[in-house]
Amino acid sequence: MRRALLVSICYLITVIPGSSLEAQAVPRIAFEKYTLPNGLEVILHEDHSTPIVAVNTWYKVGSGDEKPGRTGFAHLFEHIMFMGSQNVPVGVFDKELEAAGGDNNGSTTEDRTNYYELVPSNALPLALWLDSDRMGFLLPTMDLPKLDLQRDVVKNERRQSVDNVPYGKSEEIILAALYPKGHPYSWSVIGSMEDLSAASLDDVKNFFRTYYAPNNATLSIAGDFDPVKTKALIQQYFAAIPRGPALPPRPNVPAVTVPKDTFLVLEDKVQLPRAFYTWPTVKLFASDDAALDVLAAVLASGKNSRLYKRLVYDTQMAQAVRASQQSSKLAGFFQIDVTPKPEQSLAAIDKIVQEELQRLMNEPITARELARVQNSFKASFLNRMASVQTKADILNQYNYMAGTPEYVQQDAVRYERVTRADVQRVARLYLAKPKVVLTVVPEGKREMMLTSTGGAR
Amino acid sequence: MMSQRSIRSLVLVAAATGLQSVAGAQAVDRSRAPMLGPPPKVSLPPIITRQLPNGLKLMIVEQHELPVADFVLVVGSGGTVDPSGKPGVANLTSTMLVEGTTTRSSLEIADQIAYLGIGLGTNSNWDASTVSLHTTIAQLDSALALFADVILKPSFPTSEFERIRKNRLTELIQLKDRPTAIANQAYASILYGASHPYGQALIGTEASITGMATSDLVSYYKTHFFPNNSTLIIVGDVSPAQIEKKIAAIFGGWQRGTVPAYTLTNAPKAAGTTVYLIDKPGAAQSSFRIGSIGVPRSTKDYFALTVMNTILGGSFTSRLNQNLRETRGYTYGARSGFDMRRAAGPFTASAEIVAAKTVSGLIEFMKELNAIRTAVPPDELLKAKRYLQLGLPADFETTQQIATVLVPVALYNLPLDYYNNYVQNVEAITQAEVQRVAREYINPSSLAIVIVGDRKSIETGLKAVGTGPISIRDFFGKPVTQ
Numbered sequence: 005m006r007r008a009l010l011v012s013i014c015y016l017i018t019v020i021p022g023s024s025l026e027a028q029a030v031p032r033i034a035f036e037k038y039t040l041p042n043g044l045e046v047i048l049h050e051d052h053s054t055p056i057v058a059v060n061t062w063y064k065v066g067s068g069d070e071k072p073g074r075t076g077f078a079h080l081f082e083h084i085m086f087m088g089s090q091n092v093p094v095g096v097f098d099k100e101l102e103a104a105g106g107d108n109n110g111s112t113t114e115d116r117t118n119y120y121e122l123v124p125s126n127a128l129p130l131a132l133w134l135d136s137d138r139m140g141f142l143l144p145t146m147d148l149p150k151l152d153l154q155r156d157v158v159k160n161e162r163r164q165s166v167d168n169v170p171y172g173k174s175e176e177i178i179l180a181a182l183y184p185k186g187h188p189y190s191w192s193v194i195g196s197m198e199d200l201s202a203a204s205l206d207d208v209k210n211f212f213r214t215y216y217a218p219n220n221a222t223l224s225i226a227g228d229f230d231p232v233k234t235k236a237l238i239q240q241y242f243a244a245i246p247r248g249p250a251l252p253p254r255p256n257v258p259a260v261t262v263p264k265d266t267f268l269v270l271e272d273k274v275q276l277p278r279a280f281y282t283w284p285t286v287k288l289f290a291s292d293d294a295a296l297d298v299l300a301a302v303l304a305s306g307k308n309s310r311l312y313k314r315l316v317y318d319t320q321m322a323q324a325v326r327a328s329q330q331s332s333k334l335a336g337f338f339q340i341d342v343t344p345k346p347e348q349s350l351a352a353i354d355k356i357v358q359e360e361l362q363r364l365m366n367e368p369i370t371a372r373e374l375a376r377v378q379n380s381f382k383a384s385f386l387n388r389m390a391s392v393q394t395k396a397d398i399l400n401q402y403n404y405m406a407g408t409p410e411y412v413q414q415d416a417v418r419y420e421r422v423t424r425a426d427v428q429r430v431a432r433l434y435l436a437k438p439k440v441v442l443t444v445v446p447e448g449k450r451e452m453m454l455t456s457t458g459g460a461r
Numbered sequence: 462m463m464s465q466r467s468i469r470s471l472v473l474v475a476a477a478t479g480l481q482s483v484a485g486a487q488a489v490d491r492s493r494a495p496m497l498g499p500p501p502k503v504s505l506p507p508i509i510t511r512q513l514p515n516g517l518k519l520m521i522v523e524q525h526e527l528p529v530a531d532f533v534l535v536v537g538s539g540g541t542v543d544p545s546g547k548p549g550v551a552n553l554t555s556t557m558l559v560e561g562t563t564t565r566s567s568l569e570i571a572d573q574i575a576y577l578g579i580g581l582g583t584n585s586n587w588d589a590s591t592v593s594l595h596t597t598i599a600q601l602d603s604a605l606a607l608f609a610d611v612i613l614k615p616s617f618p619t620s621e622f623e624r625i626r627k628n629r630l631t632e633l634i635q636l637k638d639r640p641t642a643i644a645n646q647a648y649a650s651i652l653y654g655a656s657h658p659y660g661q662a663l664i665g666t667e668a669s670i671t672g673m674a675t676s677d678l679v680s681y682y683k684t685h686f687f688p689n690n691s692t693l694i695i696v697g698d699v700s701p702a703q704i705e706k707k708i709a710a711i712f713g714g715w716q717r718g719t720v721p722a723y724t725l726t727n728a729p730k731a732a733g734t735t736v737y738l739i740d741k742p743g744a745a746q747s748s749f750r751i752g753s754i755g756v757p758r759s760t761k762d763y764f765a766l767t768v769m770n771t772i773l774g775g776s777f778t779s780r781l782n783q784n785l786r787e788t789r790g791y792t793y794g795a796r797s798g799f800d801m802r803r804a805a806g807p808f809t810a811s812a813e814i815v816a817a818k819t820v821s822g823l824i825e826f827m828k829e830l831n832a833i834r835t836a837v838p839p840d841e842l843l844k845a846k847r848y849l850q851l852g853l854p855a856d857f858e859t860t861q862q863i864a865t866v867l868v869p870v871a872l873y874n875l876p877l878d879y880y881n882n883y884v885q886n887v888e889a890i891t892q893a894e895v896q897r898v899a900r901e902y903i904n905p906s907s908l909a910i911v912i913v914g915d916r917k918s919i920e921t922g923l924k925a926v927g928t929g930p931i932s933i934r935d936f937f938g939k940p941v942t943q
Contacts, residue, residue: 095787
């Protein structure tokens with residue numbers, strides 16, 4: 005569904021290592037980057053294989069920039085950006101794009117907000133007109149009814165993705181327990197109903213003036229276009245938008261630690277309980293980030309992964325198990341969650357989880373395990389090269405998160421360098437430390453909650 | 462804006478040249494949408510067809526952008542021909558293909574998928590069972606060997622089936638947690654009734670899964686998995702001649718067989734409109750599924766219905782979404798669609814609506830389902846047609862997308878130039894035809910309206926609005942005795 009909320013914060017752009025497989029070369033994404041005098045960064049990537057163009061704009065603002073009492077605002081604002089601007093009456097944005105055969109959407113994370121259109125190549129000027137108008141001229145037609153309408157839509161998005169969904173409220177509870185009060189990641193991107201209700205028209209105006217300026221945005225265009233004509237169009241539509249004030253600095257947050265194991269319980273409308281284990285780790289592109297990605301896959305990706313094989317395949321005590329390293333610009337965490345089969349106890353499952361973690365700390369993984377993960381990562385990387393929409397977004401991701409769009413090969417090297425010993429080392433370094441354990445239980449079944457964990461200290 | 466729209470209307474189909482006329486370098490007039498050049502010429506990749514002596518059809522499309530290829534085997538049998546009283550057999554047969562072959566165990570298959578870095582998946586719907594492979598060209602031979610093994614030599618091991626059975630039974634328990642899943646399940650059951658296949662559960666029921674044995678799956682496989690009941694779609698960085706040779710070597714020994722013919726009776730349509738209320742205490746939203754039995758994929762009205770539905774609920778600016786989301790804020794999104802199968806599948810309008818606006822939501826749904834039966838304004842019709850026509854090239858970007866859009870061509874015997882003629886077929890749809898199909902297929906006085914929500918807070922209002930009698934149902938659509 006459009007205007008989706010992106011809560012997932014881990015980009016797995018990965019590549020291969022020294023396995024015995026014949027390696028398929030990591031393609032470079034050729035691009036040109038320049039900056040307009042008003043600060044707008046532009047990234048262009050030509051790909052004429054299909055007559056379509058992806059226009060992808062990142063604003064360097066996300067839920068991590070929200071003020072206390074206004075959680076969810078960055079995402080609510082994303083919705084507001086579709087409600088018309090000075091020269092684009094409300095509703096016209098979508099109607100014009102659809103009439104031109106295009107689609108569009110936006111998404112918000114802790115760190116950034118993106119907006120994108122995918123259009124037939126002749127409609128590129130239309131996308132640039134629409135995007136530049138809302139970048140430069142959003143406020144003249146902004147009013148409370150527009151805010152109120154999207155407030156209602158976003159509240160329904162929250163109901164549909166959090167409140168009316170089994171286990172849906174687990175994320176915000178974990179984030180609040182994992183991060184200290186006031187940490188930019190201590191609340192969820194979707195925010196609370198109370199804070200959504202509190203958002204005012206002044207908040208909208210201030211947020212726009214602070215963050216939605218060309219000097220806080222990057223326009224990435226990928227696909228079938230003529231670069232000379234496109235640069236002229238960008239000049240025409242964007243150059244006159246005035247630079248905004250200096251951006252407030254992002255909080256420089258210290259590394260997060262959980263002082264001691266914390267056990268939480270949430271009663272929910274669920275048939276089966278689910279336990280979530282969460283450890284603070286490292287941010288995106290930090291030196292151990294890639295090894296933690298590999299560790300997650302070794303634990304729970306595929307039938308031969310350690311936790312899946314023991315819990316779901318062999319003993320069949322669990323219905324499902326997942327593991328992930330979720331890393332963002334300021335911080336990251338490692339998470340495992342497991343859902344028991346009916347009549348199976350979480351305590352017994354926990355014992356196995358702890359045994360398997362201990363085993364990963366005690367001895368290196370096998371060469372085959374490493375090869376499986378690295379080869380699969382490489383394939384997922386190649387698949388991202390297939391669509392201009394994804395390429396435009398990847399260029400923006402690297403530009404913001406790594407400081408340059410030219411980062412594909414470096415990203416590949418990260419994963420090539422992960423060794424069996426690295427995986428053992430990061431397991432010991434991060435997963436032996438105190439964690440947050442949330443058990444979601446069926447209503448009235450608090451006795452199912454985990455109150456201690458076994459092996460790993 | 463109007464001038465620009467009419468320019469688009471001039472160029473639509475004929476656009477043979479791709480030259481854009483971009484405004485000059487001087488200051489731009491921001492007060493109006495830019496004039497656009499003609500849309501790019503739609504040139505869809507040619508489909509090469511072949512047939513092996515055993516009847517296996519091949520559809521090959523070259524796409525050399527990346528060193529990858531996609532393969533989809535489409536077997537022309539799905540859940541519709543589940544044995545009577547055993548819903549879920551087709552689905553579990555597909556599921557079990559990757560759980561062991563005569564030469565590879567379940568774990569070995571999984572190990573090779575990951576080691577080769579390929580995607581290998583199975584699926585089944587009402588009309589087909591599919592096996593899909595995505596691979597790099599560097600791993601093509603190993604990947605094809607594995608792909609062929611799971612298609613040709615599945616062994617349906619009992620121990621693996623017992624695990625899959627437990628897993629499926631647990632999934633069925635978990636389904637009770639999700640109002641959207643409950644609504645889908647109950648809606649199908651209410652529309653089609655217990656005796657029609659489309660009223661059954663594709664993934665099976667607690668009773669059918671419990672009573673199933675691997676012999677049911679083996680029997681389904683032996684009855685339907687024949688080369689002469691299948692098409693292999695191949696898209697990617699391959700040479701047609703070479704890949705045909707490879708495929709002939711691997712699949713040439715697959716024995717043809719006789720696929721039992723079947724006919725589907727049409728389920729009786731609803732007489733009158735009824736509101737089926739399913740209680741989900743405390744639900745924050747009410748899940749709406751509204752509609753009736755629609756049309757088969759072979760309908761002559763395919764393009765008229767597609768255009769009409771785009772206007773009603775098939776795009777972001779469609780009436781349902783504009784009304785229920787962008788005007789009233791009752792929901793995160795509202796939509797409608799015709800699920801076209803070999804026989805008439807359902808027409809469904811749906812949304813998740815905030816509990817407090819359940820009654821208002823129903824009123825607006827009914828308003829739109831009535832309004833679409835009157836003439837659609839020309840500009841709205843034009844927008845829908847352009848959206849469908851000009852958006853077509855984006856469906857042909859990646860190997861995976863091309864393979865996906867070819868599945869219905871294979872399955873429903875659409876002409877090979879189906880997509881080449883798509884633009885003109887959409888263009889031919891008139892205002893009168895949109896109105897005719899709306900009146901023929903959307904009948905507000907004989908709808909099934911399924912609402913999963915907090916009965917305590919919504920029942921009184923639903924009664925008062927008087928759209929139809931209220932029938933209280935359980936999660937499976939069965940009547941609840943008070």
